[in-house]
Amino acid sequence: MSAKDFSALSIVSGPTDEPLWSTTLGALIDTQARHYGDRTAVVFSWQKVSQTYRDLLFRSKLVAKALLESGIRHGDRVGITAGNCLEYIEVFLGAARIGCPVVVLNSTYAPQELLQAVTFSRCKLVCVAQYSEHRTDLAEHLDLLSRGLKTDLQLVLFNGLFDPGSSKLKSTSYNDFVARGECSKLSDIELTKKESLVRAGDTVNLQFTSGTTGSPKAAMLSHINLINNARLVGERLRLNPNEVVCCPPPLFHCFGLVMGFLGSFTNGSSIVFPSPRFDPDLVLDAIEAERCTVLYGVPTMFVAELDANAKRRRNLTSLKTGLASGSPVPQALMNRLEQDMGIQTMLIAYGMTETSPVTFATSFGCPPEHRLDSVGTVFPHTAAKIIDLEGNIVPRGVRGEICTSGYALQQGYLDNEEKTKEAMRMDADGVLWMYTGDEGVIDKDGYCRVTGRIKDMIIRGKHNHLPMPWRQATNSIVSPGGENIVPVEIEERLLAHASIVEASVVGVPDDKYGEEVACFIRQAEKSARLSAVHVADWVRQTLGRHKAPKHVFWIGDAAVGDDFPKTGSGKHQKHVLRGIGARLLRQSKNANAGAVRARL
Template sequence: MGQLFSRGEEPLAVVNGSSDKSLWSRNLEHILQERSTQYKDKPAVIFPWQGVQLSFRELHDRAITVAESLLRAGVHHGDCIGIMAGNRYEYLEAFVGGGLIGCRVLVLNNTYRPWELEQALNRTECRILFLAPTIGSRSLIDHVNLLDNTSNRSSLPSLSQIVFFGDSPIGLTFKHQNYDEFKKMGVDVCECEYSRPIVQPGDIASFQLTSGTTGEPKVAMLSHLSMLNNARFVGQRLSISSNDVICCPPPLFHCFGLVMGFLAGVIQGATVVFPSDHFNPSETVDSVLKHKCTTLLGVPTMFIAELEMLQSRNQSINTVEKGLIAGSTISQTLIGRLNKGLGLTYMAIAYGMTETAPVSFMSAIDDALNKRTETVGRVMPHTRAKIIDSRGRTVRREERGELCVSGYGLQKGYLNNEEKTREVMKLDKEGVLWMHTGDECIIDKDGYCRVTGRIKDIIIRGGENIFPAEIEERLISHPLISEASVVGLQDSKYGEVVACFLKSPLSEGDRPKTAEIQDWVKSVMSRSKSPQYVFWVGTGGICEDFPKTGSGKHQKHLLREIGNRNI
């Protein structure tokens, strides 16, 4: 495993996950078949907004029907199929059905504009696109029209047809079917043996497009083995059992919803509830209450919106025992609010990236409170992590540097992009392949990881490195601030200075003054870290809401643009 101590036996920032339990060498069908036999008619997934509930057996049987329909449509092992839709039962049937025959399932960000959809389909040589005509109140007719205009095959030569979840738009010239018609092709043979391709655990299960907060999104290639084992370990660390009912508002196009929600639930025999096709705090609260959910997933902004919804209704929830947050640590203040409003006694933090399928670090139930609020937990099983400096040398514990991750979860690279793959996936002198995350982190003496920010987001003020995440943690601990994002803005004297974008549950006139915010930060941090500029987000603020990716992350490059235009 390499030398872990040097320079007077001081520990280096290298950690190795447990290997007590062997990695699974299985594909998606192995898991679905086992769970279908084990849990039979127990609800596997519930979609309240569609009025649909599928048992483990029904999910498996329906997926087999989709798989046979795909084969009859001329799709083969290794071909790509795409899905662009909100969280709906057809999404899961198509994803699993594709997996049963070795398709590479492209899960498309449901916020994509028409040209982004066309680009993604072209780059992945997608054969069949499953498409919802609407997501929430948003129509995708412009996306449909663009695809219809490319029916001369010059732009999308691989795309053979579109399958609509719901009614097909009128007047299309491109080959298309609605979902029910498509599935009829596989109904006649779904109960008998037919020749399905052999799917290996190492085969690619999914094409996942990176969020693309800067530059063109890349297509990460994730295998059955990496996604299923990651989902398994997430469920175990969260102590999910077959008695749990998981409420999963995060989108299925993101690893949070697909791996940490759906697959983790299926593997552990739990029931997973998808309250709406896109995040809706009211429908989420309704689903938790109706189905007595024991576990709630989300990013911090989702939990805050749910708390505000409960407060506006003068309601409370008492069934939720545990939660899982991804993408950010959580303040003790917010944990207190979640405990009071949701009855939530345990909150886990998960850290990872699409390219690692996704979770590399995660907190556990028995972790101390400060470890659950200040860190992203310890390394996951069968995963190795280290912190390196700018010259590639492993640093010591408690020192900052870039986090690198190795193990089973690593992507198979970026599709048709060897240059970008080589930039982030590098072999060390021992021949170990590492994913360079681009995140600046610290591994403490106990092996817990603290994310201090994206390396590219570090603010350099007069030669001093300032880490936004630290300031954001302080701001969020203010009782009148519900959301915060810190960026560096241009400055003629210092090069960059600190600016913060804040959201508050209070109305415009009742929000804290700039001086109060500055003093709040200065009371525990140096003056240089106190925000020179304070912008409010929301009614009467600099913008209506934080610009976000489809998975809910703040787009800091856009915040910097907004801030620089307004100073």
């Protein structure tokens, strides 16, 4: 195929002129300490503590020795369930030094979910913090671990106390744990020998990608995966030793750990974690106190921060750049961020946990028309393509499933060969591709626009009476005779309304069309409540009639809930919203049927 023909297809490759780093995280810690020494590396403003690059070198060695003194060896897995705290970083770095993969456990897990994740990943030691999402202590979680595990597990408590009673669990405080490293007779030379067993291609991190019920999936990510992706994220943001990043996203998510901490660490910057879990007021306080120049987040976080700042103004003049991931930033929100928070440039990143995580991102050089309506261009040493149902690469401008390849692909799902083979497939040329499950389009200039999750697409058609089971079974990107409706374009239109600050669009069951469009919206405080007719008319002004919401639900109503259901990283849980919408429609239908029977 000629170069001209190839350029007409939806396949792109990033530059390869600058080589990838082939180093371990332990070696990188040493290198960064030599280069940046007393430069502040991390700040946990809520803990009133900070550490320099040299401090992290020293503390990571102590933790590594403490793990060895606790009987943890190369290849053993160390789990962490905690909010954003300094101890999290120290354990992550210390475990990496001696080749112990760190299993990051979602701090919002219910007790049974935590037990399943720890059991599945076969952790030998788990670090636990009492502060966690929506709860003040983890006594129930720890009790279930003590009763549910049949093998020895060591617990290290970042704070709080736990009496293991008659269980096999061995519990110690973090200070006593680190003291093992301080009292260790293991010399630095002997520690270096232990570190020499670690290879850059080894797994350094395990991240669960979709809960732990049924068949849990834990992505295995290597030193090469994380270090290079983090470095390239930082470079696209133009991070340097003069930049100070504010990072509200959680460390148990690749946004906080890789794009956040490691992105800053690999580029010699400082990073600030303002709170153990997201708190918009603490974010704003940290930006003001630490003079942060870059702010990370998802759109829902930015909305909350804008609302909090409107109630109590801070000095945010140091801010100049933002990085968003998870979903697009609507123009209306971008205007507010620029006007109220001083963010002049907002970059957008796209990827998934299994790709370490970033594949595409915008840049400072993006043309204005691509800055917010795309996820930018493909990363170096990475390729991406858009395919149809038969696996053929589609022409530029045609929608299909996004697939990616390159250094950043996960090593596979832990102990799940079947799911690994489903998601990662070799083409005829021997290139391994990750099938993302996202629908997107690549334009003639190589910019990618993500149009949504394939499973979230609304399929509206007269012959589509079983939309959800059919979609789950086929994962198809084209309906068999219905209309494919992409939620994101409707959401963008809704968010352009001055009174709507947050919106999510899902498909709900419909007797005639199989699925119909429903939207959940949150309005600005003190704004008059919009009517469902007005909301539909607003969408119809720029989009087709079939895309106008037939059903409108308001966040704040008792039957809906006070807030959008969200993941720990702030993304809307659309499957939960679909369930809420279906329930409310059933209740309405039953009530109407009852009224008819009463009249008869």
